[in-house]
Amino acid sequence: xxxxxxxxxxxxxxxxxxxxxxxxxxxxGNIAQTVITxxxxxxxxxxxxxxxxxIYGVLSASxxxxxxxxxxxxxxxxxxxxxxxxxxxIAVFIQPSTWAFYTASVLIGIxxxxxxxxxxxxxxxxxxxxxxxxxxxxxxxxxxxxxxFGNMYIYFAWQGKTHISESDRRTVFIALTxxxxxxxxxxxxxxxxxxxxAPGDDDSTNEILGESSSARNKMMRAVAAFKKSIxxxxxxxxxxxxxTTAYTGLVLTFFxxxxxxCIGAVNRFGSEEKSLIGLSGIFIGVGEILGGGIFGLLSKxxxxxxxxxxxxxxxxxxxxxxxxxxxxxxxxxxxPMEGTDQVAYMIPSKEVAMLxxxxxxxxxxxxxxxxxxxxxxxxxxxxxxxxxxxxxxQSICAAxxxxxxxYFLLQWQLLIMVLVGFFGTITFFTVEWGAxxxxxxxxxxxxxx
Numbered sequence: 001x002x003x004x005x006x007x008x009x010x011x012x013x014x015x016x017x018x019x020x021x022x023x024x025x026x027x028x029g030n031i032a033q034t035v036i037t038x039x040x041x042x043x044x045x046x047x048x049x050x051x052x053x054x055i056y057g058v059l060s061a062s063x064x065x066x067x068x069x070x071x072x073x074x075x076x077x078x079x080x081x082x083x084x085x086x087x088x089x090i091a092v093f094i095q096p097s098t099w100a101f102y103t104a105s106v107l108i109g110i111x112x113x114x115x116x117x118x119x120x121x122x123x124x125x126x127x128x129x130x131x132x133x134x135x136x137x138x139x140x141x142x143x144x145x146x147x148x149f150g151n152m153y154i155y156f157a158w159q160g161k162t163h164i165s166e167s168d169r170r171t172v173f174i175a176l177t178x179x180x181x182x183x184x185x186x187x188x189x190x191x192x193x194x195x196x197x198a199p200g201d202d203d204s205t206n207e208i209l210g211e212s213s214s215a216r217n218k219m220m221r222a223v224a225a226f227k228k229s230i231x232x233x234x235x236x237x238x239x240x241x242x243x244t245t246a247y248t249g250l251v252l253t254f255f256x257x258x259x260x261x262c263i264g265a266v267n268r269f270g271s272e273e274k275s276l277i278g279l280s281g282i283f284i285g286v287g288e289i290l291g292g293g294i295f296g297l298l299s300k301x302x303x304x305x306x307x308x309x310x311x312x313x314x315x316x317x318x319x320x321x322x323x324x325x326x327x328x329x330x331x332x333x334x335x336p337m338e339g340t341d342q343v344a345y346m347i348p349s350k351e352v353a354m355l356x357x358x359x360x361x362x363x364x365x366x367x368x369x370x371x372x373x374x375x376x377x378x379x380x381x382x383x384x385x386x387x388x389x390x391x392x393x394q395s396i397c398a399a400x401x402x403x404x405x406x407y408f409l410l411q412w413q414l415l416i417m418v419l420v421g422f423f424g425t426i427t428f429f430t431v432e433w434g435a436x437x438x439x440x441x442x443x444x445x446x447x448x449x
Contacts, residue, residue, distance in 0.1 A: 006191055007126040011135045013189045014122055015142025017079070020183025021086050022143060024176035026256055027150030027281065028090050046101040052257055053402035054102060056249075058109025060396030066117040067229050067384040075118035075125075075384075076190050082118070083184030085111035090180055093173040113391060120387025122190065124376050132376040133369075140369050141292030147285025147361070150176065155278030229385040237378055237434065238386070240427040241371065242393045244310075247424035248367050249397030250417050251317065255284055255360040258405050258413065259324075262332035267339040268348045276350060280357040287361025295369050306370040306432050313366025314425045320359035321414045327352045330409045370428070374435060 070078045089108040092100050119139075127135045153175070232238050260277040263269070269276055295309045327349055329335075329342035346352075371390065379386035405413065 007131075008135075008138075010122065010126045010190050011138050012142065013186060014119065014126075015139040017083075017183045017186040017190075018119070018139070018143045019146045020186065021083055021180050022146035022183075023150040024090050024146075024180035024183075025086055026146055027153075028093065028173070028176055044096050044098055044101075046096065046098050047406065048257065048261075049402050049406045051101060051105045052253070053399045054105040055109045055112065056253075056395040056397075056399030056402060058106050059112045060392050060399060062110045062113035063117065063388045063392035063395070064229065066113040066391075067388045069114050070118045070121055070384050071224070075121045076187060076192070078114045078118040079122070079187045080184055082111040082115035083180065083187060086115075087177050087180040087184060090173060091177045094170050094177070109395075112395070113388070116391040117384050117388040120372075120375070120390070121384040123372070124380055124383030124387075127376055129377060129380070132380075133373045136369050136372040136376065137292050137295060139292075140365060140372065141289050144285050144288030144292055144361070144365065147281050147288060150179075151278040151281030151285065153278070155275050155282065228382050229388055232379065232382060232385050233389055237431050238389055240431050241374070242389075243420070243427040244367065244371060244424035245390055245393040246397040247417070247420045248364070248371065249394040250401045250420055251360070251364055251367075252394065253398045253401035253405065254413065254417065255357070255364065257402065258333050259357070259360065262324075262328050262410065263353055265332045265335035265339045266329060266348050267341050268343070269350060276353070279354060283354045283357035284361035284364075287358040287363075288365045289361075291362045291365025292369055295366060305435075306374060307429050309366050309370050310425055310428050310432075313363040313370075314421050316359050316366065317363035317421060318418065320356045320363065321418060323352055323359075324356050325411060325414055327356070328410055330411055333405055333410055333413065334407065374428075374431065377435060378431075 073081075085107050089104040092104045123135060123139060124132070153172070260280055263280050264277045291313075326345040329340050329344050329348070331340050331342055375386050375390055376383065401413075401416075408416075
């Protein structure tokens with residue numbers, strides 16, 4: 001197999017592995033709060049929102065050390081170990097206990113930081129300036145198939161059910177645990193690239209770092225990666241992109257946890273309210289896959305760069321927020337187990353709810369494919385630290401959003417996303433114009449996103 005073929009193979013395996021792991025994890029996130037509110041075990045006092053807040057809070061802090069860990073053990077082994085912790089978190093729901101639930105939330109936060117840092121490193125190692133857009137799209141589209149499969153099972157398994165029994169819960173989470181483990185095993189199929197630069201390396205240390213078996217050299221690699229992360233954090237481009245990244249963190253919280261909870265709480269949806277959570281996840285996945293396919297796989301035909309895609313993303317999201325505001329009761333995110341009988345500005349419509357799910361997914365893919373692309377382009381030599389910073393900002397904002405989701409009515413959550421999304425779009429435009437100028441200065445064609 002040619003070098004280019006091997007790189008494409010690695011990208012596909014990377015995407016498929018993440019698809020399996022996040023089929024399990026994202027389905028778990030979509031139904032966690034609904035399952036918890038249906039638990040009859042009075043000894044369990046956990047909150048799905050609080051768990052996700054812990055996960056993303058720990059994830060954000062762990063991104064300070066994740067480049068060092070990836071530098072020491074390598075991206076492949078980092079992803080394998082992280083996948084095991086994802087599986088353990090999902091397995092907790094088979095027989096929930098409060099202490100295990102929150103302990104697993106802390107552990108998966110650390111694992112997630114390492115997993116996504118290693119993913120960014122692997123994606124960049126197997127891409128170049130001309131293929132980073134295509135590869136970002138392939139990875140994102142494969143990843144988002146995870147929203148289709150897990151939620152399709154939930155939709156059919158929970159059809160017509162207003163209460164989630166212990167048997168239903170165990171069946172779902174045993175299946176999700178196995179699926180996550182399959183994705184973890186697939187990481188072993190990724191083939192190592194020859195003469196690749198380790199995370200945090202620079203030209204002056206290449207000879208020293210070549211002796212990877214030395215504990216001293218591994219420590220030097222870890223320190224170099226940590227220093228590079230701190231340095232990149234304060235660059236103009238990274239600070240500007242951090243606003244855009246913050247928006248993706250807020251949206252991630254909304255579509256992966258809050259919106260499904262809202263749908264499941266609307267009593268006017270009748271006996272379909274619980275199964276609609278799964279259907280909503282399917283439509284989010286369709287939007288994500290369509291966006292990844294169009295803006296990644298077809299990126300070679302784009303002559304205008306990344307900005308039009310991001311502009312489409314924010315417009316699509318604003319339409320979705322407007323429709324959700326009119327369609328969903330204001331107290332839906334914080335409704336009790338009995339649900340809510342309130343009505344917003346229209347009778348709750350299942351069709352409008354599913355349309356909004358699709359728009360949320362499509363808009364999210366617009367932002368994330370372009371962020372992956374521009375980070376891979378700007379920081380091709382420092383991919384692990386750059387992607388660690390990306391996940392640091394995204395996850396800390398997701399943690400904050402999961403925390404206030406326990407208390408804020410729907411209208412305030414939507415308003416926050418509108419404001420941050422507006423400014424995040426402007427800052428992305430600023431960085432992209434700088435990237436276009438850099439390409440022009442090198443005499444390159446501004447055709448690859």
